[in-house]
Amino acid sequence: MDLVSTNIFIIRISLYVGIFFLLSSTILFTMIFLNRLRIIRKHKKEEEFTNKWRPILLENLYKVPDSLEPVPAKYNIAFLILWNNLQDVLRGKEKEHLNQLARSLKMDQVAFKMMNSRKMVNQILGILVLGNLKESSSFDKLKEIAEKSNLTLSMTALHSMAKINLEKTINPLLSFIKERGEWPSYKIVMILDEIGSSIFSQPLADLIKRTKSKEQPVLIKLMKFADSEIAKTLAEDLLDSAFDPEVISASLGLLEYFGDSRNIKIIERHLNSDLSFIRMKAVKALSALGSLEILPILEKSLTDSDWWVRYRTAQSIISLPMVTREDILKIRDRQNDKFAIDILNYVLF
Amino acid sequence: MSLSILVLIFQINYFFYFVGINLYYLFLNISALFVINKHMEEKPLFNKLKNYSGFELPVSVIVPAYNEEKTIVQTVLALLQLKYPEYEIIIVNDGSKDETLQVLIERFSLVPYPESYKRSLETQHIYNFYSSTTHPNIKVIDKENGGKSDALNAGINLSKYPLFCCIDADSILSTDSMNFVVSKFLDDPLTIACGGTIRIANGCKVVNGQVVEVALSKNILALIQTIEYLRAFLFGRLGWVPLNGLLIVSGSFSVFKKQAVIKVGGYSTGTIGEDMELIVRLHHYHRTNSIPYNIAAIPEPIAFTEAPEDLSSLRNQRIRWQRGLSESLSKNIDLLLHPKGGTVGWISFPITLFFEWFGPVIEFSGYIFFLLGYYLGIISTEALVAFLILSVGFSLFISIITIILEEISFKVYPRAMSIFYLLFAALLENLGFRQINTLWRLEGIFSWLFRTRRGWGTIRRRGV
Structure with a gap:
């Protein structure tokens, strides 16, 4: 190809590609605009549907009607979203009436179909509806989804399983928690909350005892949402037997959270730990008890070799109820250790 | 050619x-x-x-401020509206030449307050720390001018939480x-x-x-x-x-x-x-x-x-x-x-x-x-x-x-x-x-x- 034809070739290619982009942009823009108009119209119609059906649902909360006009298929999603929202705010018999109403409209079948849909958004909605409906025939399918799916679907499925059958959910949930390390704790807590501490506390405590120390700290933190007596007993047992500093720290954190003065002795032992972060955790756990009994114990930690332990100790002393500035000045004046005097001065002035 | x-x-x-x-x-x-x-x-x-699960990591929000007397109060008030369970707001007055510090002191009733300040990062000289008597999670650092980075570093030093959030005023x-x-x-x-x-x-x-x-x-x-x-x-x-x-x-x-x-x-x-x-x-x-x-x-x-x-x-x-x-x-x-x-x-x-x-x-x-x-x-x-x-x-x-x-x-x-x-x-x-x-x-x-x-x-x- 000679120079001139090469030049012409490049110019032509540029022109054609440029025109292609311009045309594509025009077509795409038209599509976007029409789609936006379609969405606005759809939202408007859905809003009209919701405005019509909200009063119908509210009217029928106390008594299930003999007959209701069917929901057109194109409004199934709008209906289920509205129905789910109501489920979230209702308690007791009204919830059951709402379920009967949904069944009479064959929404259980719609939810089953949605659960098996290829669109994840629909799947989530279907799963949530089946959970709210307490549809026991969906339990095994939900368990399968919880086992095999991604985080979002698994968690949603577990949420619904818990609503359908608490006792049957706890064991699969605990085994999933252990197996699937990618599950964030805050999402697990939401499901545990659904199950209720009276049901999950003991099985979770047993699971923690059986788990390797490396995996224990994350699970111990979940015990904050458990029954306090079971959680405290677990923490005491672990503090008696554990060697792993992370496990000790998490257990002290648990005692700090529940703050029971019966645990003073067991916490105090860890003020002598070789690790400063354990000592600091012990100081925090003691200060959470908020009783004057701990004052003489804390005073000893004012002379700790680590600045942060001394600082947290001084802060804890200051925050104790009924400890006045004069009391702290007295504590300061009876100290012989220069560091202890310094840190008290530091937090005082 | x-x-x-x-x-x-x-x-x-x-x-x-x-x-x-x-x-x-x-x-x-x-x-x-x-x-x-x-x-x-x-x-x-x-x-x-999104309801609070109790597992959200607490966050220190650091707001570097230089000559922001007109906007800083609004910024802090907006931050106080965050729906988040545990966070502190650290405003770093980076040697402002206007009344940034004064408006903060007046609006949030700041008092000088000794804070644990771990100098993990080197910064310009710190003049004082303030704490709000009306909002316990508001702290202010008053420091010598050193630029935005220096102000953020000072904020990091004072922050007590494992995460920090940096925002513009x-x-x-x-x-x-x-x-x-x-x-x-x-x-x-x-x-x-x-x-x-x-x-x-x-x-x-x-x-x-x-x-x-x-x-x-x-x-x-x-x-x-x-x-x-x-x-x-x-x-x-x-x-x-x-x-x-x-x-x-x-x-x-x-x-x-x-x-x-x-x-x-x-x-x-x-x-x-x-x-x-x-x-x-x-x-x-x-x-x-x-x-x-x-x-x-x-x-x-x-x-x-x-x-x-x-x-x-x-x-x-x-x-x-x-x-x-x-x-x-x-x-x-x-x-x-x-x-x-x-x-x-x-x-x-x-x-x-x-x-x-x-x-x-x-x-x-x-x-x-x-x-x-x-x-x-x-x-x-x-x-x-x-x-x-x-x-x-x-x-x-x-x-x-x-x-x-x-x-x-x-x-x-x-x-x-x-x-x-x-x-x-x-x-x-x-x-x-x-x-x-x-x-x-x-x-x-x-x-x-x-x-x-x-x-x-x-x-x-x-x-x-």
């Missing part, structure tokens, strides 16, 4: 640069599509679970912004930094520090910046997330793991683009030391910022950005093609260096070449028109793709006519704005080369 051959070589070079940048944008678009799609799929569950956050960003740290414990998507506040209705009605600005410069921001955040940044190759998270709103930042020495005080430089350095440190990590960004529009509406402020901003980019890349240049550099060293760093940093040089020389060539009669009218159509057509195409990304996800601008305005801005952008922006970016490169312009920089704010 004859002139014709030289012209042909230039034409071929520009053509291939053009093909390269197209492929780069196309790749980012496709990649961003996956990120947005995943986010939209997970959003229903997030909404369901003029950022308007949505009340659940913190939940969105922190969820990334909970979802993936390897996350060390996460940024949010920022939108333009101009044209929006703001009440009590909250955007209550989103609309487009009538100011043409702000409108063009709206489409720029959409492009930058919806695909320019999100596109890099799956590769863990994101080189910048916005300084207007970003959250970091404190220990990771302290480990790399905090914000660099010798640079203008401190937000980008920190991210590149975090990549550098973790990659070269083979430490697993993740730098994330979320597509959710969680903060709004005011864009400059006059040419002078806009010019200042763009020069600063380009200079910041130059400094960030040059300070970490050994990451480029580093054996342990991974996707950052081998993909995002070289691409950013070539297209984002060196791009203005090629584009500007292209303008000169075509205009001069046409004037001298070396380039035909057909050639000029063809390249003009190609350039405008592609730029418009990318903007349209961005609008599609916005349409399938958030639809922040609710009116149907907004799409027309955005298209109008995308068209208009090519007729002067893009060219002048290239010139400013070039100026930024020269400013970096010759070490001119420093400090906080001034942008004239109208207030929204």
Whole structure:
């Protein structure tokens, strides 16, 4: 190809590609605009549907009607979203009436179909509806989804399983928690909350005892949402037997959270730990008890070799109820250790 | 070599640069599509679970302030509205010459208060610490002027929580912004930094520090910046997330793991683009030391910022950005093609260096070449028109793709006519704005080369 034809070739290619982009942009823009108009119209119609059906649902909360006009298929999603929202705010018999109403409209079948849909958004909605409906025939399918799916679907499925059958959910949930390390704790807590501490506390405590120390700290933190007596007993047992500093720290954190003065002795032992972060955790756990009994114990930690332990100790002393500035000045004046005097001065002035 | 051959070589070079940048944008678009799609799929569950679980990591929000007497109280009041269970607000008065400290003292009843201040990062001299007697989670550091980075470092030193959030004093956050960003740290414990998507506040209705009605600005410069921001955040940044190759998270709103930042020495005080430089350095440190990590960004529009509406402020901003980019890349240049550099060293760093940093040089020389060539009669009218159509057509195409990304996800601008305005801005952008922006970016490169312009920089704010 000679120079001139090469030049012409490049110019032509540029022109054609440029025109292609311009045309594509025009077509795409038209599509976007029409789609936006379609969405606005759809939202408007859905809003009209919701405005019509909200009063119908509210009217029928106390008594299930003999007959209701069917929901057109194109409004199934709008209906289920509205129905789910109501489920979230209702308690007791009204919830059951709402379920009967949904069944009479064959929404259980719609939810089953949605659960098996290829669109994840629909799947989530279907799963949530089946959970709210307490549809026991969906339990095994939900368990399968919880086992095999991604985080979002698994968690949603577990949420619904818990609503359908608490006792049957706890064991699969605990085994999933252990197996699937990618599950964030805050999402697990939401499901545990659904199950209720009276049901999950003991099985979770047993699971923690059986788990390797490396995996224990994350699970111990979940015990904050458990029954306090079971959680405290677990923490005491672990503090008696554990060697792993992370496990000790998490257990002290648990005692700090529940703050029971019966645990003073067991916490105090860890003020002598070789690790400063354990000592600091012990100081925090003691200060959470908020009783004057701990004052003489804390005073000893004012002379700790680590600045942060001394600082947290001084802060804890200051925050104790009924400890006045004069009391702290007295504590300061009876100290012989220069560091202890310094840190008290530091937090005082 | 004859002139014709030289012209042909230039034409071929520009053509291939053009093909390269197209492929780069196309790749980012496709990649961003996956990120947005995943986010939209997970959003229903997030909404369901967003009640407090008790596991949210507490956050220290650091607000560097320099001569912000007019806006600082509003900023803090807006921060107090965040729906987040545990956070502290640390305002760093960086030697303001106005009454910034005084207005804070009066509005929040500040009293001098000794604080545990661990000097993990070196900063300018601290004059005093203050604590609010009305809001226990508000603290103020009064320090000698040292620039934004120095102020942020002082804030990090004082912060007591494992995560810190850095925001600009003029950022308007949505009340659940913190939940969105922190969820990334909970979802993936390897996350060390996460940024949010920022939108333009101009044209929006703001009440009590909250955007209550989103609309487009009538100011043409702000409108063009709206489409720029959409492009930058919806695909320019999100596109890099799956590769863990994101080189910048916005300084207007970003959250970091404190220990990771302290480990790399905090914000660099010798640079203008401190937000980008920190991210590149975090990549550098973790990659070269083979430490697993993740730098994330979320597509959710969680903060709004005011864009400059006059040419002078806009010019200042763009020069600063380009200079910041130059400094960030040059300070970490050994990451480029580093054996342990991974996707950052081998993909995002070289691409950013070539297209984002060196791009203005090629584009500007292209303008000169075509205009001069046409004037001298070396380039035909057909050639000029063809390249003009190609350039405008592609730029418009990318903007349209961005609008599609916005349409399938958030639809922040609710009116149907907004799409027309955005298209109008995308068209208009090519007729002067893009060219002048290239010139400013070039100026930024020269400013970096010759070490001119420093400090906080001034942008004239109208207030929204």
